Amino acid sequence: MTLIKKALTTSIALATASAMAATAQANMSDNEVRIGYLADMSGTYRDLAGPGGLTAMEMAIEDFGGSVNDAPIVVFSADDRNSADVGANTVRGWVDQENVDMVGGLVASSVTIAVTKVIEESNGLALVSGSAASSITNEHCTPNHIHWVYDTYPLANGTAKAVVEQGGDTWFMLTADYAFGHALEGDVTKVVEENGGEIVGGVRHPFPTSDFSSYILQAQSSGAKIVGLANAGADTVNAITTASQFGVTQSGQQLAGLLIFLNDVHAMGLESTQNLLLTTGWYWDMDEQSREWAERYYERMERMPTMVQAGIYSSTMHYLKAVEEAGTDDPETVRAQMAEMPIEDFFARNGSIREDGRMIHDMYLAQVKTPEESTGEWDLYEILSTIPAEEAYRPLSESNCDLVQN
Amino acid sequence: MTMIFGVPLAAFTGQLMLGLINGAFYALLSLGLAVIFGLLKIVNFAHGAMYMLGAFATLLGMQYLGINYWVSLILVPLVVGGFGMLIERFILRRISHLDHLYGLLLTFGLALIFEGTLVNFFGVSGLRYPTPELLQGGYNLGFMFLPIYRGWVLLAALVVCLGTWFIIERTRLGAYLRAGTENSALMQAFGVNVPLLITLTYGFGVALAAFAGVLAAPLYPVSPTMGSSLLIVVFAVVVIGGMGSILGSILTGLAMGLIEGLTKVYYPEAANTVIFLVMILVLMLRPAGLFGKEA
Numbered sequence: 132m133t134l135i136k137k138a139l140t141t142s143i144a145l146a147t148a149s150a151m152a153a154t155a156q157a158n159m160s161d162n163e164v165r166i167g168y169l170a171d172m173s174g175t176y177r178d179l180a181g182p183g184g185l186t187a188m189e190m191a192i193e194d195f196g197g198s199v200n201d202a203p204i205v206v207f208s209a210d211d212r213n214s215a216d217v218g219a220n221t222v223r224g225w226v227d228q229e230n231v232d233m234v235g236g237l238v239a240s241s242v243t244i245a246v247t248k249v250i251e252e253s254n255g256l257a258l259v260s261g262s263a264a265s266s267i268t269n270e271h272c273t274p275n276h277i278h279w280v281y282d283t284y285p286l287a288n289g290t291a292k293a294v295v296e297q298g299g300d301t302w303f304m305l306t307a308d309y310a311f312g313h314a315l316e317g318d319v320t321k322v323v324e325e326n327g328g329e330i331v332g333g334v335r336h337p338f339p340t341s342d343f344s345s346y347i348l349q350a351q352s353s354g355a356k357i358v359g360l361a362n363a364g365a366d367t368v369n370a371i372t373t374a375s376q377f378g379v380t381q382s383g384q385q386l387a388g389l390l391i392f393l394n395d396v397h398a399m400g401l402e403s404t405q406n407l408l409l410t411t412g413w414y415w416d417m418d419e420q421s422r423e424w425a426e427r428y429y430e431r432m433e434r435m436p437t438m439v440q441a442g443i444y445s446s447t448m449h450y451l452k453a454v455e456e457a458g459t460d461d462p463e464t465v466r467a468q469m470a471e472m473p474i475e476d477f478f479a480r481n482g483s484i485r486e487d488g489r490m491i492h493d494m495y496l497a498q499v500k501t502p503e504e505s506t507g508e509w510d511l512y513e514i515l516s517t518i519p520a521e522e523a524y525r526p527l528s529e530s531n532c533d534l535v536q537n
Numbered sequence: 538m539t540m541i542f543g544v545p546l547a548a549f550t551g552q553l554m555l556g557l558i559n560g561a562f563y564a565l566l567s568l569g570l571a572v573i574f575g576l577l578k579i580v581n582f583a584h585g586a587m588y589m590l591g592a593f594a595t596l597l598g599m600q601y602l603g604i605n606y607w608v609s610l611i612l613v614p615l616v617v618g619g620f621g622m623l624i625e626r627f628i629l630r631r632i633s634h635l636d637h638l639y640g641l642l643l644t645f646g647l648a649l650i651f652e653g654t655l656v657n658f659f660g661v662s663g664l665r666y667p668t669p670e671l672l673q674g675g676y677n678l679g680f681m682f683l684p685i686y687r688g689w690v691l692l693a694a695l696v697v698c699l700g701t702w703f704i705i706e707r708t709r710l711g712a713y714l715r716a717g718t719e720n721s722a723l724m725q726a727f728g729v730n731v732p733l734l735i736t737l738t739y740g741f742g743v744a745l746a747a748f749a750g751v752l753a754a755p756l757y758p759v760s761p762t763m764g765s766s767l768l769i770v771v772f773a774v775v776v777i778g779g780m781g782s783i784l785g786s787i788l789t790g791l792a793m794g795l796i797e798g799l800t801k802v803y804y805p806e807a808a809n810t811v812i813f814l815v816m817i818l819v820l821m822l823r824p825a826g827l828f829g830k831e832a
Contacts, residue, residue, distance in 0.1 A: 173653070173656060174661065175661060177656070177661050178661055308805075308806055334805045336805055336808070337805070337807075337808055341757060341766055341767065342559055342757075344558075344559075345555050345556075345798055345808075346801065348548065348552060348555065348681060349802065351682070352545070352547075352548045365661070365663065368758055369757065369758065372757070372758065376668075376675075376687070376756075377675070377684060378675060378684075394660075395662065397662070398662035398664065399665060
């Protein structure tokens with residue numbers, strides 16, 4: 132009896148609710164906006180995106196009010212363990228069985244390239260925030276994904292150019308021996324040579340490597356003014372720490388880290404990273420807006436956010452606004468709507484989405500503070516200059532993306 | 538300038554020195570594994586985790602209890618070793634009568650649990666432990682700049698390795714240990730408490746790993762995954778040296794450090810694989826390992 136009663140009331144309630152929301156939800160699939168969060172939750176890249184990125188995504192959804200035009204927003208999340216197979220299968224399941232409308236996060240470039248292929252086949256939408264490879268919006272571009280925070284092009288362009296201009300014209304490259312490292316090394320070589328510098332030597336180290344002492348010794352005996360680090364995560368941390376132990380900077384050489392995240396600098400400490408030049412898409416302490424958001428994030432995570440985590444908030448928020456504006460969660464319509472609206476929030480300045488899927492926005496050249504300059508645990512960077520959005524990223528005229536008509 | 542295969546002599550000597558220092562680490566870790574395998578017949582996959590726990594105990598001891606490096610050097614191996622004894626007494630002993638494979642799986646599972654728990658609290662970026670003041674700076678040896686701390690690591694590791702070898706091969710306690718593993722029933726008949734002996738041995742092997750962890754703390758970022766990346770190499774060293782051979786694992790550890798060091802100069806792309814190539818060669822030519830007794 133009670134069961135029937137319950138079912139009856141529920142259906143009446145549902146009918147009323149859906150009648151009320153019918154107009155608004157008419158175009159929302161399943162009457163829900165379903166978002167998937169895929170990232171490395173436990174491995175090398177955990178700290179730069181990981182659980183913190185999920186928190187950032189949830190903050191965006193909360194700030195948006197938890198629903199779009201009365202359709203509740205539901206989040207799915209999974210650990211890709213930096214495996215392209217795991218990532219692609221998870222996303223295939225989300226799209227086929229759960230009707231997930233958008234997939235966000237996406238860190239290791241190899242996983243991202245595999246996932247965006249799945250998304251393209253099912254005509255979904257992916258917002259890539261963590262990956263580095265510029266090929267994601269170049270030869271691997273699809274009409275179904277947008278690359279949000281940064282890529283290897285501005286990293287090389289920003290840091291290498293600034294270093295050569297400051298007189299660092301001879302380089303020794305320390306490169307991670309896999310696709311990402313090779314790409315970054317290529318971009319850096321091009322920038323250094325174009326600006327009148329020279330690559331005098333280099334070594335490609337296995338990925339991952341825990342002991343860099345031998346490579347640092349080789350860099351020291353090369354006599355180059357700059358030791359360029361075309362690697363990421365734990366490799367970069369190990370290389371910089373070892374360089375500091377072997378007195379690389381004291382003997383007049385300087386390090387140029389090409390992909391450094393806030394959590395890396397925090398982990399290494401200022402003693403071994405001071406004065407390091409780096410390019411970043413965002414820094415928590417760069418202005419009032421950023422600080423305000425970062426403080427809210429800190430209250431939840433007890434860590435300051437990286438540019439990737441901030442970018443996940445920014446991209447999720449922009450997505451939700453576009454869904455609201457378009458009145459549907461249909462990926463193609465939302466993708467077009469996103470590209471129409473300019474992006475101007477605490478994360479992105481002068482942001483816009485290009486036809487190749489690259490979200491271009493102002494990038495920043497930063498320098499790591501010395502222990503004397505720093506006033507707190509997370510007071511780590513000084514922003515030296517802004518690289519305008521138009522200059523920062525690979526120009527469309529050089530693009531190999533099929534979506535760009537050259 | 539004198540050149541050796543296209544590399545200046547000075548740079549070559551520097552690389553040999555670094556190889557020796559890494560080799561000392563391999564020796565220290567593979568020694569603990571060899572002791573445990575030789576005497577207990579346990580393939581201890583938790584060894585890397587114990588090394589990691591040693592480094593973490595050092596770091597946390599300084600942060601929360603103000604224990605300095607020198608005290609940690611003694612205290613941490615005792616604490617982590619004691620923890621190892623609890624694991625042996627209450628967990629490993631239950632499966633001691635089963636096939637080796639069970640011990641391997643059990644210790645591997647334990648390692649994953651320790652690692653996962655710490656990842657949850659500390660992330661994976663790694664934490665810094667400052668180099669003790671007395672050992673900061675470095676010497677210019679002419680052919681290279683040698684950080685004092687690395688020199689100290691080499692010295693400390695060698696002293697502990699040789700001390701262990703001496704205890705096991707040259708003292709009465711060592712003789713008991715070896716006899717106990719050879720024929721425990723007979724030893725018990727002589728009134729020796731063999732189970733206690735085994736617990737102590739496991740604790741000692743773990744303490745060696747923890748000692749290596751203390752040495753590593755100022756050298757590498759202290760991270761929950763630091764052990765698992767090293768463990769596979771150390772296993773290869775043990776296999777090359779001959780499972781269970783004490784002196785074999787010390788000498789092989791040092792030799793593999795040197796070989797790896799030279800690979801980093803001549804063909805860096807292969808630096809992570811060269812030890813496994815040697816392992817394959819050794820297994821083909823001398824399946825019991827370089828210093829192992831023929832089975």
